[in-house]
Amino acid sequence: MQKQEHLTKNQQIVLDLVEKSSEPLKAYSILFNVQKKGLKAPLQVYRALDKLVEIGKIHKVESRNAFVACKNSSCQVSKATAFSICESCEKVTEINNSKLSKYLNNFQDNSGMKYSKYNLEFFGLCKKCKNK
Amino acid sequence: MQKQEHLTKNQQIVLDLVEKSSEPLKAYSILFNVQKKGLKAPLQVYRALDKLVEIGKIHKVESRNAFVACKNSSCQVSKATAFSICESCEKVTEINNSKLSKYLNNFQDNSGMKYSKYNLEFFGLCKKCKNK
DNA sequence: AATTTTTTGTTATAATATAACATTATGTAA
DNA sequence: TTACATAATGTTATATTATAACAAAAAATT
Numbered sequence: 001m002q003k004q005e006h007l008t009k010n011q012q013i014v015l016d017l018v019e020k021s022s023e024p025l026k027a028y029s030i031l032f033n034v035q036k037k038g039l040k041a042p043l044q045v046y047r048a049l050d051k052l053v054e055i056g057k058i059h060k061v062e063s064r065n066a067f068v069a070c071k072n073s074s075c076q077v078s079k080a081t082a083f084s085i086c087e088s089c090e091k092v093t094e095i096n097n098s099k100l101s102k103y104l105n106n107f108q109d110n111s112g113m114k115y116s117k118y119n120l121e122f123f124g125l126c127k128k129c130k131n132k
Numbered sequence: 133m134q135k136q137e138h139l140t141k142n143q144q145i146v147l148d149l150v151e152k153s154s155e156p157l158k159a160y161s162i163l164f165n166v167q168k169k170g171l172k173a174p175l176q177v178y179r180a181l182d183k184l185v186e187i188g189k190i191h192k193v194e195s196r197n198a199f200v201a202c203k204n205s206s207c208q209v210s211k212a213t214a215f216s217i218c219e220s221c222e223k224v225t226e227i228n229n230s231k232l233s234k235y236l237n238n239f240q241d242n243s244g245m246k247y248s249k250y251n252l253e254f255f256g257l258c259k260k261c262k263n264k
Numbered sequence: 265a266a267t268t269t270t271t272t273g274t275t276a277t278a279a280t281a282t283a284a285c286a287t288t289a290t291g292t293a294a
Numbered sequence: 295t296t297a298c299a300t301a302a303t304g305t306t307a308t309a310t311t312a313t314a315a316c317a318a319a320a321a322a323t324t
Contacts, residue, residue: 123251126243158311
């Protein structure tokens with residue numbers, strides 16, 4: 001079987017929802033929102049999420065246990081992700097900075113480990129919240 | 133009330149356990165291990181963990197929902213953390229690289245956000261697992 | 265000593281995620 | 295085009311992670 005080149009029904013339903021959302025979505029919030037479309041059990045959502053993360057269509061924001069659609073169309077796999085997170089309003093934005101990604105993709109320390117993947121989360125106050 | 137300068141009994145018990153561990157510990161594994169010392173409920177553990185994270189004695193490895201002691205004695209708060217994680221044996225090491233931390237502490241993008249904190253997790257295969 | 269803040273203890277429950285197994289669909293190859 | 299292998303689905307149950315709410319005790323501040 002060759003690599004799946006199209007999304008299955010469940011994957012597409014979940015992706016559509018996450019892409020339409022202006023904020024990170026939690027798994028059970030996704031579940032609630034897709035129940036009318038026939039996905040009734042958590043596992044159906046988690047399996048779709050797993051696959052979508054694997055192929056890079058969405059990313060998991062680890063510190064929030066939430067999922068966002070990848071805005072970077074060239075992103076084929078979730079192997080180099082960076083986010084900015086506002087600790088006040090919880091707005092999350094994917095950082096797309098080629099200098100940063102180059103720096104991190106090339107990072108090596110003296111551990112002998114070759115890193116194939118990273119996830120970076122920055123925290124602070126967004127412009128709006130800073131001025132309150 | 134001024135800033136707490138010593139740990140409470142529960143905090144010390146949890147910290148001792150995490151510091152002795154050679155691997156990241158999960159909250160309920162901590163709970164199990166400190167029950168003989170009188171911490172019977174999850175909340176007692178989570179509260180100690182929260183405080184210990186806040187003061188930088190331990191860090192949370194977000195992608196693993198696990199906790200490690202901070203090896204960096206100068207670390208007063210958990211505001212700039214980086215880890216290397218082996219995806220095979222799950223060994224986690226805190227990265228202590230001044231060039232990296234300087235780079236990330238000074239990182240700015242065009243979002244107008246000032247970042248006060250970050251967490252970075254690198255994934256790959258450790259030396260041992262690479263040679264298997 | 266009175267006040268405030270922090271920590272504790274406790275029970276219950278919420279939120280997040282996976283195990284296990286039977287079934288159906290899809291791609292691969294004889 | 296039928297067998298075979300792989301992947302996705304549906305389903306029930308359960309494991310894992312984390313917090314709410316409230317009363318009480320301990321510690322620092324005035």
